[in-house]
Amino acid sequence: MRLIATLGLVVSFCFSIQAEDSPTVTDVNKQLLTIELESYLNAYKNASANIRELETKLAQTNTAESRATLEANRDSLRVHLDALAVRANETAIRIGKTQTGTSKKKTLPDGTRVYLRNRLKSTGRDLDVAIKGRGFFQAVDPNTNAKVYARVGGLDIDANGYLVLGSARSGLLITPSIQLPADTIAIVVSPSGETWCRQPGETELRLLGQMELSQFANPGGLQEIDENLFSETEASGTASVTRPGQDGAGIIRQGCIEESDSTRVRELIEQLVDLLTADHSTESLRPR
Structure with a gap:
């Protein structure tokens, strides 16, 4: 069941992004949250790569002492990976709360939306x-x-x-x-x-x-x-x-x-969904 709940929340958020209709102060918050989301995504990628590297070394190691050290490091990284996924999801939800759904045809509430945020x-x-x-x-x-x-x-x-x-x-x-x-x-x-x-x-x-x-x-x-x-x-x-x-x-x-930032957020979240999906698929193949 590892990461399933997080994956479900991220997927549902990914397809719920609406047109942006927020005031300038929210725009700034959203930009900062987007940077935060991108940092979590990059950290997730790095941790996943480190886990793969450790598992490759495990497959090539025969001594019990070396295996124990590698397994401890790998398990620690898995915990870190889960924490990153949760934090990324929380950040995505916070970004979603800065947005309100609108009809397609609308009057822009704030001119900065058009030429400063993008x-x-x-x-x-x-x-x-x-x-x-x-x-x-x-x-x-x-x-x-x-x-x-x-x-x-x-x-x-x-x-x-x-x-x-x-x-x-x-x-x-x-x-x-x-x-x-x-x-x-x-x-x-x-x-x-x-x-x-x-x-x-x-x-x-x-x-x-x-x-x-x-x-x-x-x-x-x-x-x-x-x-x-x-x-x-x-x-x-x-x-x-x-x-x-x-x-x-x-x-x-x-x-x-x-x-627009909404396009950037969608791309980041879709990348995160792909990473979480791949991680969950790999998880079912790991020895218990």
Whole structure:
């Protein structure tokens, strides 16, 4: 029965993470708890590796004295492993208590949720761009011709060569529009949003256009209309358009994507679930 209760709690929590709706002070607490969870996960991995190493030595040892020492060390590590699993689970539950479930379409209660809590994850993909700081990417909804705003800049190229937010087939045209030549072999986006391309046989980059960002007096008043897409409201105020790096707007980081803490927490917990599952499976094979 070792670790079954802990595993059950972690699994149930892993699939119960909801959209975040907490005030700034809770955001800070959640960040610290996430770091704590990650430290427990790393410690769990190290302890598991040490146990495997000891069991390998046990299989190769014949003397009673050596076996007794190795078994004592292994059993001590197993106790430590159980304690780490319990602490990690408790931390995961505490993270869960900083969150409240909400409907998909909602008004953001706090603008810092949008542009301060999230972190940048390196992808190495030229069409992934992230904002380091304040601001939103702009795009046009083809159904309403209205502007929409996004933090996550996962770009693609549509059939006509234009940069779009989302997939090539269903993405939204970013504004101002930027069109790539058909023979483009590389795209470069500077921190200030200037967008360049490289073409075959050319040594110089070709300037295609300028990315711009929108800022709001109260970004917490934006209305979420879909995952990562927001619309302007009376509460948010009118968009103020500027170039990246100017007037308080953030800068562009190419080859990165913005990743929310909830995504990070889910990944950590799923890793913990995998480790606990593997440990429990191994436990049933151990001699009693």
